[in-house]
Amino acid sequence: AVPTDISAPYGFGVYRNNVAVGLIDALADTFPVVHALVGKDFFSAMARIYSRLFLPSSPVLLNYGADFPDFIATQEETRATPYLADVARLEWAWNRAYHAADIAPITIDELAAVPRQAVENTGFQFHPSTALLTSPWPIVSIWQAHQESDPERLLGKLPEHGQAAMIVRPQLNVLVRALDPVAYDFVRALSEGERLGQASALVLDKGSLGLSGHLGALFETGAIIGLTK
Incomplete structure (x- = not known):
């Protein structure tokens, strides 16, 4: 023994x-x-x-x-x-999104149904899986390269600027999307509770997309689950 x-x-x-x-x-x-x-x-x-x-x-x-x-x-x-910590932050946000509660998103048609006089005072409810990140490094491109079979090929073509990221899982798959600075500021403002009228000032006369374009892109992600008055 x-x-x-x-x-x-x-x-x-x-x-x-x-x-x-x-x-x-x-x-x-x-x-x-x-x-x-x-x-x-x-x-x-x-x-x-x-x-x-x-x-x-x-x-x-x-x-x-x-x-x-x-x-x-x-x-x-x-x-x-130095980019490693921010890549890890993106992966942690992905993990949190993957395990978040399932809630069906709404479409932009629900915003279109809001009376015109009430649109500016409309708030947005975001899916609980939603996360926003910003980094001085191209973290979205780094992450996306590693979703491919040959990441080295794409890692040699990384943008030379930082990136903001939006992570959300409206259905089965987690979406990781790069946002330009204007889109990031717009989405962040809405996610922090600003009304549409306030947040729209961040995109007006900035780029060619316009308010309707930014709204369309946001609803396409499936990140919006409700509107508030």
């Missing part, structure tokens, strides 16, 4: 290692693009440190990793990849 003074610590060590591996694997599942960008060894080392500092608050690991993007930003070893 194995002596108890050896088996107990040994068993605990195996258990602790299995827990660490489980947490690292959970982070790799949630942040696959970050994993691909830095490689398995680097990611595992970084995730192991994170898992020691941030223990899961629930046995359900779907929500594990909320602090991982901020953790990445503080690491000396990631200074050579």
Whole structure:
């Protein structure tokens, strides 16, 4: 028989290692693009440190990793990849959107049915999966490249400017869309509770899309689930 003074610590060590591996694997599942960008060894080392500092608050690991993007930003070893934390923020938003509640979006026809005198005072209810991000790095293009079979081909053609992102899951699939600065300011204002009349000032006379174009693009995402008076 194995002596108890050896088996107990040994068993605990195996258990602790299995827990660490489980947490690292959970982070790799949630942040696959970050994993691909830095490689398995680097990611595992970084995730192991994170898992020691941030223990899961629930046995359900779907929500594990909320602090991982901020953790990445503080690491000396990631200074050579300054975009990494923002890519992680996009992936976390994707994860949250994927697991958000299912609510059917409305169409722009419902806005068209609002009496003209009430349109300016109309507010927008956003799908709970909706998230908005902005970054000095082309995070949407980086993420999109890794959804293809040959990401390296697209990574060589990244835009040389930052990008804003909108993430939403109105139906089965999570939508990740790049927004230009005007569209981002417009959508952000509406999502923060500004009425249409107030938010429209952000798009009038700015670009060729116009208010109707920005509204059409927003409703096409399926991010709007209701209107408020």
